[in-house]
Each structure stands twice: as structure tokens, then as C-alpha cells.
Amino acid sequence: MKRIGVLTSGGDAPGMNAAVRAVVRKAIYHDVEVYGxxxxxxxLISGNIEKLELGSVGDIIHRGGTVLLSARCDEFKTKEGQLKGVEQLKKFGIEGLVVIGGDGSYRGAQALTSHGFPCVGVPGTIDNDIAGTQYTIGFDTALNTVIDAIDKIRDTATSHERTFVIEVMGRNAGDIALWAGLAGGAETILIPEDHYDMNEVCERLKKSKERGKKHSIIVVAEGVISGVEFGKKIKEMTDFDTRVSVLGHMQRGGSPSAFDRVLASRLGARAVELILEGKGGRAVGIRNNRVIDHDIADILEEPHSLDFNLLKLSKELSI
Incomplete structure (x- = not known):
């Protein structure tokens, strides 16, 4: 194999650029050309493809977002769109493709592989909702962004003796909310994977106030309920001075953490190795600090799992 391609797809995540850099430089190290x-x-469908050199990925390891840009593409969900993509890859002489993104990106990689074009997926999403890996690229950075926001909000919550509801991203996965809530000392954490009782939440708030606590932090995952709606319910049921902060897309941005840079470098490099070994339809990941890989089809069928021991711990520590 003498020429491979790399693309980023879906929502951007800090560390995607570090992964692109690893793919390009690992491939060139093995005398393989890389096209972005x-x-x-x-x-891909439109043929917006260009050759990448060593200098093309210089000074990007510390940058958030993705230099290759990203976009949603309904046309690629169709067989016709996928075949257009294959034709473009053939036109440029590209023999394998590394796809960096989430589950939607993986489905595209799986489709291309089924059409006879080998692809390897690299998990890049802040949601940490990809099976087959303990951590996805971007999760650690987003997590630290949220924790920083919680710390700042707690300062004003304390000053004004308020209850704050903080809505975080994660789609239908509660990892960001759970990890950030535990690390930020939140009194209550609501995640899609666990049922919540509104009466129980309010009782916890009242008991906290009775023992002299003058403020509370509630972290809500967007896949559960709107933070604004939940804040209104708290106000109605307790009459506590309640405010809501929806952190939104700030969680996707920023310079990637050291953990995400190293993770992205390791996974990007391994993806190239698999491509050069002629292995398509695979997805790389990390478990117990070891880089691993699985069949993409298995990854897409396996549901995302959350560590409920962390949820139990958060409830025990927030009494």
C-alpha cells in the first residue's frame, strides 16, 4: 500500500488534530503518501481531497477542532453516495482510509469497507459513547472544561446562596455528566442511563438546606431533560432561588489535554498500522492502557456501557 487517506467526521472533538498528525506522520515514516x-x-463525495506533507500537520497537536473540517452528510447514508465516495478515492489512488469520529462516522467506514474499500475507525467524540474503548478522543478535555465551569459556578452559587442546575452535553450518554459531577462535587447527577425521582431530588436539596448548606449544584445530562425545564421544576417544588447554566458547545472547543494528545497519537498510529497490514473494517480503542482493535460491526452493535460504581459513589459522597 502506497497511498492512504484520512478524514474527520461528525462533531469535532479536541485531539482530532493530534490524531490526524499521528496518521500523517506514521504513514510518511513508512514511506506511504497521505491525502486529507x-x-x-x-x-469525500465532492472530491475535496489534498495531499498532506509533514509540514501540513506541523503545529496542530495543540489545537482544538479539526483542520480537516467536518460536516454532516445525509447523501453518504445512501449507497449511491457511498459509491461516489469510493470513486473519488480511486480517482486519487487512495488504497485505505482512516476515519476519525463517532458512531455515525464508523457507519460510514463500515459501508466503505463493505464496498471493498478498507477503512479503520478512530474514536473521536467528547461523548465517550463508543463501545470497544474506555476513552474516546476529546472526552478528557471536555470533562476538564466542564469541571472548570462547575468550579466557577460554585463560587457564585455560594455567594448568593443559590441552587444551580448545569446542563452538559453527551447526547444519550451520561459520561460527561457523571465524571464531571463526581469530580466537581455535585449534590445530584442526572444521566440517561439511570432513572431519577423528582421528589427524591427535592428532598435531598431540602435536607441539605436544613443542615446549613446554603447552595447546591445539580449536573444534568442533555439526554435526560432540558436544564431550563428541570430548573423550573426545582423552583416550583422547593421555592429555592434556582439558576440554570447550559454550557453548550464550549465543551467541544479548547486545546486538548495531555491525555487526549497522547491517546490520539497512539490510536492514530495504530490505525495506520492496521491499514498497512491490509485490515479494513476495524476500530481502534484503548483498554487498561493497551491499544486494541475490534471489528467495526461488533462495535456498532454493542451498547455503550457506563460505570455505575461511579454513580453509586457520587450518591454516597453527596449526602
Missing amino acids: VIGGYAG
Whole structure:
């Protein structure tokens, strides 16, 4: 194999650039040319592809977002769109493709592989909702962004003796909310994977106030309920002075943490090795600090799992 491609797809995540850098430099180290697809699968269909050199990925390891850009592409969900992508790859002489993104990106990689074009997936999403890996690229950075926000909000919550509801991202996965809530000392954490009782939440708040606590932090995952709606319910049921902060897309941005840079470098490099070994339809990940890989089909069928021991611990520590 003499020429491979790399693209980023779906929501951007800090560390994607570090992964792109690893793919490019690992491939060039093995005398393999690398072409970058600009704009995800939409760019693949349109043929927005350019050759990447060592200098093309210089000074990007510390940058958030993705230099290859990203986009949603409904056309690529169709067989016709996928075949257009394959034709573009053939046109540029690309023999294998590394796809960096979440489950939607993996489905695209799986489709290309089924059409006879080998692809390897690299998990890049702040949601940490990809099976087959303990951590996804971008999760650690997003987590630290949320923790920083919680710490700042706690300062004003204390000053004004308020209850704050903080809504975080994660789609239908509660990892960001759970980890950030535990690390930030939140009194209550609501995640999609666990049922919550509104009466129980309010009783916890009242008991906290009775023992002299003058403020509370509640972290809500977006996949459970709107933070604004939940804040209104708290106000109605307790009459506590309640405020809501929806952190939104700030969680996706920022310079990647050291953990995400190293993770992205390791996973990107391993993806290239698999491609050069002629292995398509695989997805890389990390478990117990070991880089591993699985069949993409298995990853897409396996549900995301959450560490409920952390949820139990958070409840025990927030009494």
C-alpha cells in the first residue's frame, strides 16, 4: 500500500488534530503518501481531497477542532453516495482510509469497507459513547472544561446562596455528566442511563438546606431533560432561588489535554498500522492502557456501557 487517506467526521472533538498528525506522520515514516479529505464524507463525495506533507500537520497537536473540517452528510447514508465516495478515492489512488469520529462516522467506514474499500475507525467524540474503548478522543478535555465551569459556578452559587442546575452535553450518554459531577462535587447527577425521582431530588436539596448548606449544584445530562425545564421544576417544588447554566458547545472547543494528545497519537498510529497490514473494517480503542482493535460491526452493535460504581459513589459522597 502506497497511498492512504484520512478524514474527520461528525462533531469535532479536541485531539482530532493530534490524531490526524499521528496518521500523517506514521504513514510518511513508512514511506506511504497521505491525502486529507476536507469536510468529512461530504468532502469525500465532492472530491475535496489534498495531499498532506509533514509540514501540513506541523503545529496542530495543540489545537482544538479539526483542520480537516467536518460536516454532516445525509447523501453518504445512501449507497449511491457511498459509491461516489469510493470513486473519488480511486480517482486519487487512495488504497485505505482512516476515519476519525463517532458512531455515525464508523457507519460510514463500515459501508466503505463493505464496498471493498478498507477503512479503520478512530474514536473521536467528547461523548465517550463508543463501545470497544474506555476513552474516546476529546472526552478528557471536555470533562476538564466542564469541571472548570462547575468550579466557577460554585463560587457564585455560594455567594448568593443559590441552587444551580448545569446542563452538559453527551447526547444519550451520561459520561460527561457523571465524571464531571463526581469530580466537581455535585449534590445530584442526572444521566440517561439511570432513572431519577423528582421528589427524591427535592428532598435531598431540602435536607441539605436544613443542615446549613446554603447552595447546591445539580449536573444534568442533555439526554435526560432540558436544564431550563428541570430548573423550573426545582423552583416550583422547593421555592429555592434556582439558576440554570447550559454550557453548550464550549465543551467541544479548547486545546486538548495531555491525555487526549497522547491517546490520539497512539490510536492514530495504530490505525495506520492496521491499514498497512491490509485490515479494513476495524476500530481502534484503548483498554487498561493497551491499544486494541475490534471489528467495526461488533462495535456498532454493542451498547455503550457506563460505570455505575461511579454513580453509586457520587450518591454516597453527596449526602
